[in-house]
Amino acid sequence: MKFSPIFYLFLFTLLFNCQKKESNNDLVFRYNESNIIGSLDPAFSRNVGETWLANQLFNGLVQTDDSLNILPCIAKNWSISENGLTYTFNLRNDIYFHKSPLFGNDSTRTVTAEDFVYSFNRLKDKSIASPGSWVLNKVNDFKALNDTIFEINLKTRFPAFLGLMTMKYCSVVPHEVVDHYGNEFRSHPIGTGPFSFKRWEENIKLVLRRNKAYFEYDKNGEQLPYLEAVSITFLPDKQSEFLQFAQGKLDFLNSLDASYKDEILTAKGELRPNYAKDVNMLRGPYLNTEYLGFYLDADIPEIQSETLRKAVNYGFDRTKMMIYLRNGVGVPAQGGMIPKGLPGYKTDIGFSYQPEKAKQLVEQFRKETNIQNPEITISTTSNYLNFCEYIQRELGKIGILVNVDVLPSATLRDARNNGKLGLFRASWVADYLDAENYLSLFYSKTFSPNGSNYTHFKSTAFDSLYNASFAINDIEKRKALYTQMDSLVMQQAPIVPLYYDEVIRFTQKGVSGLGINPVNQLDLRTVKKN
Numbered sequence: 322m323k324f325s326p327i328f329y330l331f332l333f334t335l336l337f338n339c340q341k342k343e344s345n346n347d348l349v350f351r352y353n354e355s356n357i358i359g360s361l362d363p364a365f366s367r368n369v370g371e372t373w374l375a376n377q378l379f380n381g382l383v384q385t386d387d388s389l390n391i392l393p394c395i396a397k398n399w400s401i402s403e404n405g406l407t408y409t410f411n412l413r414n415d416i417y418f419h420k421s422p423l424f425g426n427d428s429t430r431t432v433t434a435e436d437f438v439y440s441f442n443r444l445k446d447k448s449i450a451s452p453g454s455w456v457l458n459k460v461n462d463f464k465a466l467n468d469t470i471f472e473i474n475l476k477t478r479f480p481a482f483l484g485l486m487t488m489k490y491c492s493v494v495p496h497e498v499v500d501h502y503g504n505e506f507r508s509h510p511i512g513t514g515p516f517s518f519k520r521w522e523e524n525i526k527l528v529l530r531r532n533k534a535y536f537e538y539d540k541n542g543e544q545l546p547y548l549e550a551v552s553i554t555f556l557p558d559k560q561s562e563f564l565q566f567a568q569g570k571l572d573f574l575n576s577l578d579a580s581y582k583d584e585i586l587t588a589k590g591e592l593r594p595n596y597a598k599d600v601n602m603l604r605g606p607y608l609n610t611e612y613l614g615f616y617l618d619a620d621i622p623e624i625q626s627e628t629l630r631k632a633v634n635y636g637f638d639r640t641k642m643m644i645y646l647r648n649g650v651g652v653p654a655q656g657g658m659i660p661k662g663l664p665g666y667k668t669d670i671g672f673s674y675q676p677e678k679a680k681q682l683v684e685q686f687r688k689e690t691n692i693q694n695p696e697i698t699i700s701t702t703s704n705y706l707n708f709c710e711y712i713q714r715e716l717g718k719i720g721i722l723v724n725v726d727v728l729p730s731a732t733l734r735d736a737r738n739n740g741k742l743g744l745f746r747a748s749w750v751a752d753y754l755d756a757e758n759y760l761s762l763f764y765s766k767t768f769s770p771n772g773s774n775y776t777h778f779k780s781t782a783f784d785s786l787y788n789a790s791f792a793i794n795d796i797e798k799r800k801a802l803y804t805q806m807d808s809l810v811m812q813q814a815p816i817v818p819l820y821y822d823e824v825i826r827f828t829q830k831g832v833s834g835l836g837i838n839p840v841n842q843l844d845l846r847t848v849k850k851n
Contacts (some may be wrong), residue, residue, distance in 0.1 A: 347548070349552050350845055351554070351572050351573075352551075354554070356370045356411075367416050373842070375492060377495070378516060378653040381395065382399075383487055405480070406474055406478065409776070414469055418432065441491070441493070481755030484754035495511055508523075516532055527555075572829050573835065576826075587648070599830065601832070603824070606823060606824070607822040608822040609748055609822035610659075611708075613712075613747070614847075615776055616745070622690050626690065632719065632721065637759070639653035639655065658749070658763070659756045665800050670804070692807075697722075698723070751839075760810075763787075766779070834847040834849050
């Protein structure tokens with residue numbers, strides 16, 4: 322028998338309020354991963370779930386805190402040459418790999434600079450085919466000067482390079498273990514992280530154990546992590562995941578799924594009273610911009626018209642959209658492409674809801690083109706159909722006929738990359754911690770299909786500022802330049818920013834120390850359970 326979503330919501334509430342929760346007052350942190358985990362090898366940590374696991378098992382040269390400051394990790398400090406091309410990392414000499422019989426009688430050994438040479442060469446190896454190989458595209462060479470000094474030389478200045486080094490692709494791995502297991506290192510990971518690998522029943526359960534030789538300590542001198550173990554299940558159904566959380570069988574719930582958002586949150590994004598007494602909610606900026614993109618080379622008058630593109634931007638209420646469709650989770654996008662949380666973000670360079678101005682622009686388009694009934698088609702996936710239908714209704718009120726074409730994700734991505742869609746829904750999540758990552762979508766030398774400029778936006782003034790930004794190390798000066806570049810883009814309206822996403826997390830009241838950060842990384846080092 323198939324039950325309706327209403328039945329599940331009733332069941333959730335009943336269980337949450339009437340059933341005594343399972344006791345989890347131990348040192349095991351439990352969460353569910355609803356997506357398939359293909360590998361525990363950091364060189365293949367391409368999605369959120371795999372990155373979360375790599376963050377527990379592995380370390381790199383540097384790391385970030387919850388405010389995205391770049392901090393030491395295996396490298397205790399570093400220096401950058403005056404020309405910005407040479408990065409010299411001084412490594413700690415007290416960091417050990419997790420124990421493995423492959424290390425011999427001692428079962429472990431210290432990390433050296435040669436381990437980073439091996440790990441980076443592996444990342445570049447075309448036969449390995451790591452999806453993270455691109456992070457070294459700007460690197461000319463790297464070498465170990467001795468056991469504790471690792472040097473990287475760039476092809477050209479790139480101030481955001483340290484941000485790239487925080488990515489889990491750049492984790493250090495031991496050659497003895499990787500060479501022994503080959504491709505099967507995916508299920509036999511050995512790293513240096515706060516937790517070590519214990520057991521993995523694929524698509525069923527994964528268990529990590531506390532690394533008793535971990536090198537980091539809290540401000541009081543207590544060794545991290547506090548937890549003894551991490552247990553991950555792999556229920557694919559979000560309703561089942563929520564039910565497990567409601568019963569107290571999971572300590573943590575990530576994101577807000579449509580199947581339970583109205584059950585746990587009010588329309589204003591607040592916890593409903595029947596959950597507030599037992600659940601903590603964490604919210605903060607997420608470096609993800611959701612938007613519509615115009616393909617400016619499309620032979621469609623409505624797409625080519627800056628006037629009509631601006632009418633679309635002015636023509637719908639983003640704040641109301643977020644309340645009705647996201648329960649207030651997310652920031653209505655009235656700035657540009659740079660999301661809230663990154664230097665360069667500014668709220669007043671974009672478009673607010675101005676329906677009368679939008680109608681005037683539609684009338685101006687009619688006069689300019691003699692097209693009396695402007696019509697556009699938004700291509701989207703089913704996950705965002707409700708957003709596109711909302712925009713469809715709102716733009717109809719200002720005189721624009723909107724069609725919505727729902728495509729499979731792979732089909733939409735291929736058609737977008739090859740310029741076959743006039744107007745498409747897309748998103749951009751930060752690959753690294755610099756606004757240049759977002760602005761690269763508008764650089765004229767990165768036109769799709771080979772690059773990420775899907776709109777084929779082109780501006781000599783923008784390109785000049787973009788190139789100039791690489792020579793500026795001062796973040797405040799780059800911030801001003803990034804805002805100026807973002808403003809130049811929005812003046813021509815090649816995109817319709819919809820919203821800047823938010824990270825939202827729910828934990829049981831007994832969980833403390835779980836932070837939140839704009840890249841939605843999961844850090845369990847300082848988590849405690851009462």
